[in-house]
Structure formats: structure tokens, C-alpha cells
Amino acid sequence: MKFYCSYFMLLCMISNVSCTTTKYVTYEEDAPGTEIGNLSQDLKIDPAEDPETSFKFIQKTNSIIRMRQIDGLLTVGEVIDREQLCQRSPQCLITFDVVAFSKEKFQLIHVEIEVKDINDHSPQFTHNETHLDISENAPLNSRFPLDVAVDHDVGDNYVQSYHISHTNHFVVEVSTREDGEKSAELVLIKTLDRETEEFYTIEVTATDGGTPAKSGSTTVYIRVLDFNDNSPTFEHNSLKVELSEDSPVGSRVLKVHAFDPDAGVNGEVVYGFIEGSPSEVTRVFQIDLITGEVTLKDSVDYETKKSYELHIQASNLGDNSVSSTCRAIVDIIDVNDNAPEISIKPMTSTSDGVVFITESAAKESFVALISTSDADSGPNGYVQTSLEGHEHFKLQQAYSDTFMIVTTTTLDREAIPEYNLTVISEDLGTPPFKTVKHYTIRITDENDNAPMFSKAIYDISVIENNIPGSYMTTVVARDLDVGKNGKVSYSLIDSETPDGSPISTFVSIDPHSGSLYTLRSFNFETLKEVEFVVKASDKGFPPLSSTTLIRICVVDENDNFPYFTYPVLRNNSADVPIPFNAQSGYLALRLMAQDEDSGVNSELSFHILEDDGKLFSIDKNSGDIVLKRKLTASYGDILQIKVSVVDNGRQPLSSTATVRFVVTDTGAQEDQVVILLQSKNEETLEFDVWTAVIIGFAGCCVLLLTAIIILTVTCTIKRRRRNFGRDAMYGSTPLSKNSPSGSNIYSGPNTFLRHEGDSMQPLYEDKSLDFEEKLFLPCKPFEQTLLWQDEKYCMQRSSNTDQLSVKDSGKGDSDFNDSDSDMSGAALKRGLTTFQPLARGACNSAGDWKSKPHVIQTRNIHVPPGSTYTVGFAPVHNTTHVSSHSWRESHSKTNMSNTQRRTGTLPSYSAHQTRVEEQAETVKDAFLVLGSSEVATAF
Known part of the structure; x- marks a missing residue:
């Protein structure tokens, strides 16, 4: 397939298409390797002058014919059996189309190879022996049809003559039927006498015209019957009728009539086909035993068989009845019952109904061959062809009923990836038959587009303390091309983080999907933002690429406990002096705390957890601890409370401390010992x-x-x-x-x-x-x-x-x-x-x-x-x-x-x-x- 595509791309870049028909002859049974012809010699193309000259089949053929690419030498690929290839067609042709490349010249060559018949088959009779009953009073010149000998060869190699062994009473006569086959009949030339000779044995031999001639034979056994006064007599010994090929089954074809002057059963006549009639006759026709009416048993087709020869016999029901025969020829009349056929031969295709062409093809580039045919004859078989669908393509006649589809302008796959064309063929029959075939032309891609990211900048938020290997996001770059040209792979461009570490130690990217993963756990307190560049490259030749900026913002997580900065704690406690005469509302202490987190995680609130004396209140925002009541001696010299600072995280963290307010002698004027x-x-x-x-x-x-x-x-x-x-x-x-x-x-x-x-x-x-x-x-x-x-x-x-x-x-x-x-x-x-x-x-x-x-x-x-x-x-x-x-x-x-x-x-x-x-x-x-x-x- 790669071989074909490479030539196809070259082919589609060549314009001014021309076509030549070349004919050759070969014989069946020739040995493989037998030379048939040389295209370069016949077309006067010298490969030595142009090393780039080459020949290629437009469409892959079977292995019967082989072609050398450098000079177009045609040889037999394998033994050809004409009878299998063309059956009994008078002419057997092998046709194909070849593209000849020479510099910037392009030539379409239509090749026809006729396969000649050799005499490799002998005539054969349907039966090895035949039995006939003839009355002794049969008149002279009475005719008795014989089996037709069949020979698969054609032309001169077919059956040419019949012969019988020596006899004084019979001779053989050969006639050519409407279909071209030869048939034989025994003719009575001497009166029979049952008392003298009751049985006769005659050997019939059929001989073809080959060199050397081949033959086949059959034996005819004749029994002479006793005298019968009268025998049936046909009104016409031979008939010829026409039958339209579109006649329905059951239609009347003809009717024969025979007379017998005898009375009683001896005068009752019955009809039938003679013994040994061809199977194609008994398959298509049937006859009524009493009336002698022949009707159509099966449909007929002019294109398959144009004529039939019927041999009908009539006999009475008396003893020793002697039959009479009648010959009837049925000619099939052609009607316009076949629509034209369309065959499209693309340069390359992977499925029926699809043609491929590269988007870099020039104007008037060759796309495909269209061949038309009609099995009807005369005007019913004449075909006119047209192309519809898009103005970027047109038909150009190549030879006979074959046309080329060529481009009218340059193509762009990204703009129009495929075209749906319609080929219309119409014959000249009355009424005309029309055939419409839809065909798709797909434009193959060239790597003319670079991958494009959906965003110029990707902003990603990653919560700190993430698990290494966590998924972050997926970057997406799309390439308008297809196949390898549109297959995108992703990679990181080397860079460093603010602390000098390689970015490849922090993140990784899946080269196929573009998914980004973390390689380590981020810490918001040490690294708040990371920027790096991702490159997307296609697989075309040469590859195209583009980049995008990735900005990772590390989101703070509430992972740091708040801690008190004032008062200074020792063993998680602090002693703070307080005047003994402090009044209600006295500001005893202003707590200060800090949290290494940020945002809401660093928003702190203060609380009193334990205060046995219920003396203090606290402002949860400022941390101010204030006396609720006037301080008296009854509360003691050391007033202890337990405070906490809590952050505002989703899962809040807190720290606690013990504060002891020690009552001081501030302002004392008198001594007191108790x-x-x-x-x-x-x-x-x-x-x-x-x-x-x-x-x-x-x-x-x-x-x-x-x-x-x-x-x-x-x-x-x-x-x-x-x-x-x-x-x-x-x-x-x-x-x-x-x-x-x-x-x-x-x-x-x-x-x-x-x-x-x-x-x-x-x-x-x-x-x-x-x-x-x-x-x-x-x-x-x-x-x-x-x-x-x-x-x-x-x-x-x-x-x-x-x-x-x-x-x-x-x-x-x-x-x-x-x-x-x-x-x-x-x-x-x-x-x-x-x-x-x-x-x-x-x-x-x-x-x-x-x-x-x-x-x-x-x-x-x-x-x-x-x-x-x-x-x-x-x-x-x-x-x-x-x-x-x-x-x-x-x-x-x-x-x-x-x-x-x-x-x-x-x-x-x-x-x-x-x-x-x-x-x-x-x-x-x-x-x-x-x-x-x-x-x-x-x-």
C-alpha cells in the first residue's frame, strides 16, 4: 500500500493527462514468464534517457499478467485457461490501465491482451449411446436428430463435422444453428424392411477443426418396428418464431399440430421433446402433451443466449407407433432491459466507492478512471456519461466508453476534506435506462498544519502537600492534519523553578495524552508558583510543533498550626503581671499569634478555654483579654486561664497556652502581712x-x-x-x-x-x-x-x-x-x-x-x-x-x-x-x- 501511495502522490501532481490504447496477443497455456509485449518500446519511451521513468498499474490486478516497472515489460504471470477465463466467448480479452511516468510527463495506457484459444479440448456427446425406434414404413428422407457434441474450444477448434459408420439406409447431415453451434441429423435414404433387418447400430463421430483435430463419438441403436398404417404428420416440419426477452414465465411461445388419419387410439397424437434434447431447452421451455403448445418455463435473456433450437416429436397411442419430428427455432428479441453499468477504477483506494487524492495535487491532476457498458444491443447499448457534484472535478474521455476524472483547481483538505460526486450514465433506449453512482473523493493529508493548543496559557491550581503522582490537568493540542501528520506528542521544555531545580523533577507529562502529573509534593510556604513550557509536536515529515505556557499556582492548605508570638511562652505557658486594683474592663493582655498559612487558613481567632474565676473575656479577633469584673483579693494572687488560637481553615487547627496573671503590688501604700x-x-x-x-x-x-x-x-x-x-x-x-x-x-x-x-x-x-x-x-x-x-x-x-x-x-x-x-x-x-x-x-x-x-x-x-x-x-x-x-x-x-x-x-x-x-x-x-x-x- 505504501508503494502505491507514493506513486499516487506523484501521479496526482502531474497534469495534462493523455491516454493511449495498446493491444497484445497471448495464448492460453503459455508458460509463466512468457513475454507478451514491452510498453516502453511500443510507446517509444527510452528509460535510459530518463532514470525516473516507471510504469505502474492504476489498479491492482490479479497475478495473471506481470509488468516490470522500469520499462513496462509485460509477461505471463501464471498459466492462463481461456475456457475458465472467458468460457465460450468468441473473443477473450484481458484489459487493464497503466500509468507511465517520465520526467514531468504523464501518460495513461490502456492495455488489451487477447487470449487465443488452443485445441486443448475434444468434442463430447451428452450420451454415450442413443436408442431410436423407426417404423418399417417410414418414408424416405425422414430425419432423426442426434445429440449435439459439445466442445469447450472456440473458433476452428470447435466441432466442425459429424461422421457415421458405413450403412446403406442412413446418412448424416450437419447444420449450423442460430447460436453458431453445429447439429447433426440421421436421414433415411433407403426403405426399411423389418423382415429383412430389424436392428441397426450406427456410430456417430464429431470432429473439431484443430490441428491436430480431436473428435468424440456416440453409438445410435435403431430398432425397426412392424408396419403401422399411418403415423402423425406435422403441418410444418420446421418453424421459426421470435420471443421478447422480457416475456414473462408462462408465456406462449408456439404451437405445433400433427394429424393421424387412423381411428381410435391409433389416431390420438401426443407431443414431446425428442430424447436427448439439450438441458437448456428443457429448462427454459415446456410442451403440452395433448395440445402441442410450447410455453416459457423460465425467463430468457438476450444477453445470455440469443436463440434456441427445439426438436418436437409427435406420436400416436397405437401399438408400434412411429413418431414424426418438427424443428422449431426460437430467436430472442432484445429489449432495453439493462441499465448501463459504471465501473470506477481509482488510482488508490481502500474501500469500494472511495477515491483518494493528495491535497498537494496540481490542477488537472488525474483522479480515477470511469468505464461504462450496457449489455443491450443497438441504441439500447449506447451510453452517455456525465459527472455532477462539484466544480473542482470534471470528466475527460480516455478511450471508447472510458473517462478520466481530473481536478479543475488546487485542493485543501482542511477546507474540504472530501467530495461526494455523482456519475450518471444513460442509454439511448426507449424508454432510456439511467444509472447513478455516488462516489467519494477523499483528500489525503499533507503536513501543512502545526499542532495548536486550545489555550495559550494554562492556569492550574494544585493544593500543597499533594501526593506525588497526582493528576493535575490535561493539555490539549489539536492538529488539523490527519494520520501521522495529525498525531500529537507532548514534551516538557527544559527549565528551572525559582529555587533552581529542574522542572522535570516537579512535574511529568504523558507524551500521548498530554496529562500532567506531579512528581513531588508541593509546599506553599516555599514555592507558591511554577511556570514551564509544554511543546506539542506532530509525526509528520518534517515535524511541526507549537508551545504553551503552564502556570501552576500552589494552593495553600491548612497544614500549619497557629502559634503565639506574644506573650513569649515557656513550656507552653506565660506569666503576665496584673495590678491588684484592676477595674472591670481593664486590658490585661493582648495576645498575638501567627500562622504560616495564607488566606482564610491564616485568619486567626482567639478563645478562652478555661477560666475558673470567669473573670476574663476575650475579643476573638484582636486577642484582647479584658477583665469582666473588678479584681478583688478573693480571686487570689495568681489568676490562671487557658487560651487558644484557631485558624479559619476548612479543618481548623489550633494551639493552646496557659496564661497566669500574677497580681502585683502596683500602687500599694501600706504594709500587709496577712x-x-x-x-x-x-x-x-x-x-x-x-x-x-x-x-x-x-x-x-x-x-x-x-x-x-x-x-x-x-x-x-x-x-x-x-x-x-x-x-x-x-x-x-x-x-x-x-x-x-x-x-x-x-x-x-x-x-x-x-x-x-x-x-x-x-x-x-x-x-x-x-x-x-x-x-x-x-x-x-x-x-x-x-x-x-x-x-x-x-x-x-x-x-x-x-x-x-x-x-x-x-x-x-x-x-x-x-x-x-x-x-x-x-x-x-x-x-x-x-x-x-x-x-x-x-x-x-x-x-x-x-x-x-x-x-x-x-x-x-x-x-x-x-x-x-x-x-x-x-x-x-x-x-x-x-x-x-x-x-x-x-x-x-x-x-x-x-x-x-x-x-x-x-x-x-x-x-x-x-x-x-x-x-x-x-x-x-x-x-x-x-x-x-x-x-x-x-x-
């Missing part, structure tokens, strides 16, 4: 009737004691506010309310910090093996001064910055009775309640408070039921470290959740409590109820 720290319990004590009774009784006591404490404290403050107890506790350096420089705050796990302006530095940190956290309170050294004898200790409460100066003689008296005091010791003792601890030093005072349950009762303070209070205190003596204590209560069932088992600082509590008293003035006095035999001291 404060109350409220701790929220995990368990709520059950409220019952007895609890209500106790609370009511305690309330009455509080009212009574409040009056006594107010009177006592007022008098004490007025008389001894400047020097009472100042040197004994803190020397001469009181805490400043407005200056936080001397305040101490607890700011982190196991860390004691001193606040100086805006800076914090660790002063002491202790991590014991049992994780018990201890804090040592630093203070200015002072001398130990006992307020009472027997190492009594004082629990002091004050509303101003004056401190009591306590002197102890060691005998149980004091300077309360001195002249510098307007208040006697006894009076003071009456206003104070003392307690006498067991023999112990200052260092184990905290241990007692730790080991024994202590209940705080206050007046004018609303205490939630079930809450436990822990007392912070400072003994009055001059040492560097007052006391070591822990706020974790081992005997209490409640959990000090707001302190988280961390050490408190007494100065902070003192300042905090002082500020509370000054602002609220709700706590007037307090007393301590001990769980031991100690006597509580009230101030």
Missing part, C-alpha cells in the same frame, strides 16, 4: 440545714466582733500610727503604693522574680526531688522582738503604713505600759486575743499552719460555701528569711486550682490586701479559729 487567698474547689460541699444554722450563728458573732475590732483598731491607729511595730517588721522602708519597684511577684514555675520597672530577673529557683515547690521571702534584716512572753507570735492586721514596735523583756511584759504609749498594756491585751503555741521557734509556725486545718471567718466578706482559705503570715522577728512554706494543703480535700501548687509571696499578699481594704473598706477585722488548743488573736 491576706486571704481564695482557692476554687474541685468539689462543692453539700449544702444542708445545719450549714445554714452555723452560717447564721457565725453572722451574729461577726457583727458583735466587728464593733469591738473597729473601736480597738481606731484607737490604736490614732495613738501609735507612726512608730508602732515599724522597726520590728520592716525597718524604716515602707512599701510605696504607687511604686512597684519594691514589690515581689511570682512569675513562672518555681521562679521567684523581683519587679523592677519593666524588667524581671530570677532571684531564686528551687526544684526539689518530690516536686514540692518552696519559696523563701526576702526582706530586710531585723531584730527578733517578741510581743508576748513565752515566744508568743502576733497576727497583725493594719490599714495604714505604720508598723507596731514591739518590745519584750522576756518576762511577759512589754512597753505597752511605757509613757510613750497612751494605752496601757492591759487595755491592749483586752483588745487583743492571744494564742499560746506549743514550744517551738519561728521556723515551725508555718508547719503548724500547714499541718492543721484552719478556718477563716470574716465579717462583711461574702464567702462562697465550700471554699477553703489559706493564710499567709509573717512572724515578727529580724531574720533574713521569715518562713519556708508551701500553698499545697495536704489535709484539705479541695484543690487549689488557682494557685497550681505554686509558692505565694507575702509582700504581694500584703499589698494586695491593703489595696482591697482601702478601696472596698469591707473587711474591718478578722479572727483566726485554730483547730488546736491555741488561742486565736484578733486585731
